Amino acid sequence: MAKRAGFCFGVKRAIDITFDIAEKDKEGVFTLGPIIHNPQVIGRLKKEGILPLDVGDIDDSKVRALIIRTHGIPCDLYDNISSRGFRVIDATCPFVKKAQEYARLLAENGYQVIILGEKEHPEVKGLVSYAGSDAIVVDGDVPLKLKGLKSKVGIVVQTTQPVDALKRLLSTVIEKVKEVKVYNTICSSTALRLKETQQMCGRVDVMVVVGGKNSANTTQLANLCASLNVRTYHIETADGLDDSWFEGAGRVGITAGASTPDWIIRDVEKRIQDIGGKSPNGK
Ligand code: SF4
Numbered sequence: 412m413a414k415r416a417g418f419c420f421g422v423k424r425a426i427d428i429t430f431d432i433a434e435k436d437k438e439g440v441f442t443l444g445p446i447i448h449n450p451q452v453i454g455r456l457k458k459e460g461i462l463p464l465d466v467g468d469i470d471d472s473k474v475r476a477l478i479i480r481t482h483g484i485p486c487d488l489y490d491n492i493s494s495r496g497f498r499v500i501d502a503t504c505p506f507v508k509k510a511q512e513y514a515r516l517l518a519e520n521g522y523q524v525i526i527l528g529e530k531e532h533p534e535v536k537g538l539v540s541y542a543g544s545d546a547i548v549v550d551g552d553v554p555l556k557l558k559g560l561k562s563k564v565g566i567v568v569q570t571t572q573p574v575d576a577l578k579r580l581l582s583t584v585i586e587k588v589k590e591v592k593v594y595n596t597i598c599s600s601t602a603l604r605l606k607e608t609q610q611m612c613g614r615v616d617v618m619v620v621v622g623g624k625n626s627a628n629t630t631q632l633a634n635l636c637a638s639l640n641v642r643t644y645h646i647e648t649a650d651g652l653d654d655s656w657f658e659g660a661g662r663v664g665i666t667a668g669a670s671t672p673d674w675i676i677r678d679v680e681k682r683i684q685d686i687g688g689k690s691p692n693g694k
Pocket residue numbers: 419420421422481504505506507570571598599600601669
């Protein structure tokens with residue numbers, strides 16, 4: 412079992428905030444979009460009466476409180492929902508908040524802001540809104556053709572980007588401008604999880620990766636394992652397991668994405684042990 416399997420700090424905080432509200436006063440409480448990319452957690456919250464809402468579906472007469480998820484939201488949307496009479500509960504990850512703050516600071520101090528990240532990702536859309544009108548988004552995978560940059564450039568990074576992408580961007584930018592200010596806003600959680608998973612792959616015959624099929628970071632883990640030629644299976648819950656996957660396997664590794672709850676991971680572990688394994692400590 413990977414030590415870092417499951418919720419990261421920011422997701423745990425957001426889930427704790429949400430379930431805490433569910434216990435106390437859930438009447439008219441909604442999340443702005445699914446609070447995390449995990450269908451089972453969303454299903455549990457629905458049972459508790461807390462439903463995800465799209466921006467366009469907010470009915471002011473029904474909403475008493477709206478929870479913002481870890482990725483954060485654009486500042487104009489924040490201002491809009493804050494002025495409509497219902498409570499706004501901000502569960503944006505503090506690390507994402509920090510990146511938003513740096514983007515705003517750079518823009519205020521006359522830097523053209525470059526955001527390294529995926530243009531369509533909600534976290535990046537939020538960052539763009541803080542970064543001034545001449546901000547640009549650069550995807551780490553796309554060859555960099557940066558033209559017409561201002562003489563002062565500031566860089567902030569989507570928290571889940573790999574550090575190599577930042578190095579590539581920086582080496583291109585320093586050849587083009589006089590002044591570069593970099594805020595390394597990459598969150599170490601993702602990198603450490605990937606590193607640990609990579610190390611596990613060298614010691615096991617089968618890797619089971621647990622998490623939502625719609626979770627980008629879980630899919631990233633599964634792709635990493637598969638690229639290392641380990642038999643890899645990506646499942647959402649223990650019901651997705653198949654006994655035949657473990658035929659001839661001596662050791663099985665389990666890891667999970669940042670949005671996978673502990674109860675699902677433990678269930679998967681138990682089922683794999685039932686299928687034929689035993690954990691190294693004999694339990
Ligand atoms: S991966 Fe890092 S930045 Fe993203 S929610 Fe988790 S702790 Fe926050």
